[in-house]
Amino acid sequence: xxxxxxxxxxxxxxxxxxxxxxxxxxxxxxxxxxxxxxxxxxxxxxxxxxxxxxxxxxxxxxxxxxxxxxxxxxxxxxxxxxxxxxxxxxxxxxxxxxxxxxxxxxxxxxxxxxxxxxxxxxxxxxxxxxxxxxxxxxxxxxxxxxxxxxxxxxxxxxxxxxxxxxxxxxxxxxxxxxxxxxxxxxxxxxxxxxxxxxxxxxxxxxxxxxxxxxxxxxxxxxxxxx
Numbered sequence: 001x002x003x004x005x006x007x008x009x010x011x012x013x014x015x016x017x018x019x020x021x022x023x024x025x026x027x028x029x030x031x032x033x034x035x036x037x038x039x040x041x042x043x044x045x046x047x048x049x050x051x052x053x054x055x056x057x058x059x060x061x062x063x064x065x066x067x068x069x070x071x072x073x074x075x076x077x078x079x080x081x082x083x084x085x086x087x088x089x090x091x092x093x094x095x096x097x098x099x100x101x102x103x104x105x106x107x108x109x110x111x112x113x114x115x116x117x118x119x120x121x122x123x124x125x126x127x128x129x130x131x132x133x134x135x136x137x138x139x140x141x142x143x144x145x146x147x148x149x150x151x152x153x154x155x156x157x158x159x160x161x162x163x164x165x166x167x168x169x170x171x172x173x174x175x176x177x178x179x180x181x182x183x184x185x186x187x188x189x190x191x192x193x194x195x196x197x198x199x200x201x202x203x204x205x206x207x208x209x210x211x212x213x214x215x216x217x218x219x220x221x222x223x224x225x226x
Contacts, residue, residue, distance in 0.1 A: 004224050006032040006048040009076065009092075011067045016053035016090065016198065023200035024050065027216040037070035047223045048085050049076055051092030053145070053198060063106060063148045064094030073099050085129055085219060086192045090146055093184075093194035102187055102194045103161070104153035109146070110177025116145040118208070119197060120172035121183050125165045128186060129222045130193045133214030139172060140211035142197035149196045151178040151185070161185055169195055 006024050010017045017034070025031045032050070033043045042049070056067035067073070073095070080086045080101055088096040096102045109115055118141050126136040134140065153161070158179055161167050169184035176196075184195030199212030 004028040004030045004048070004220055005043065005046050006030070006050065007035045007043055007046055008032045008050045008052060009035050009037060009072055010052070011037040011054070011056035011070060011091075011095075013056045013058050014052050014054035014091070016200065019198070019200045020050050020052040020089070023203045023212070023216055024048070026203060027213060028220045035072060037067065037072050040071050040075070042072070042075045042079060046079065046084055048087070048219055049079060051076075051086070051088040051095050052200075053090030053092060056091050056095065059148070062098070064091060064096075064098040067091075067095045068098035077101060080187070080192050083189065083191050085223070087130065087215075087219075088192075088194040089198055089200065090144075090149070090196055093196060094148065096192060096194045101192050102185055103157050104151055104179075104185065106148050106196075107150040107152050108148050109150050114145075114147040115149065115176055117143065119144050119175050119183075121169045121197060122172050124167045124170050125186075127165070128168060128190050128193070129219055130186075130215050131168055131218060132222060133218035141202070141209060142199055142212055143201045144175060144197045146176070146196055149176040149178065151182050151196070153179060158182075164188075166190075168193055169197070
């Protein structure tokens with residue numbers, strides 16, 4: 001695959017940025033740009049932007065809150081507004097909510113425990129750029145690793161997300177107390193996805209399976225073709 005231009009944003013405390021970059025390169029055949037949070041601008045003509053997991057700024061103040069105010073996030077918000085796809089995983093999901101690109105908030109897990117294990121998800125909407133490689137209702141297994149993964153939004157917002165098909169993934173069983181077991185949500189335009197599980201950790205058999213690979217492959221095919 002050639003011509004796919006992606007970028008992975010690294011914040012102080014990111015620890016899944018290399019995994020994300022590796023997944024994008026293995027699926028697309030092209031290494032992503034590595035962008036530091038303090039940069040003021042993104043590379044030109046990007047097809048895809050990824051915000052990785054980790055503990056940006058040590059999760060001080062509130063997970064993702066400080067990272068959302070990094071200089072590069074102004075450029076990310078502008079790019080998302082132009083329709084550039086943005087994926088935020090784990091801490092990246094927190095950053096997206098704090099930056100106002102997605103509704104809701106991520107709170108401490110029920111039981112106040114760090115959850116690190118494989119979890120089963122169901123694909124709730126298979127008609128998006130990120131999920132076209134899955135079948136609606138498909139059950140997949142992706143690892144989670146988080147302490148603040150309890151997705152919360154008020155009832156009206158949750159109803160709207162579900163009614164508009166903006167719930168991309170749902171936990172097949174309760175994991176962290178997330179409202180209605182939501183594991184991944186989309187913005188209005190469908191070009192921003194935040195999810196708690198780590199698809200970049202499940203892209204090849206050596207990882208224990210390839211259930212996460214379809215997410216990246218879906219985006220690559222949708223953006224630059226097979």
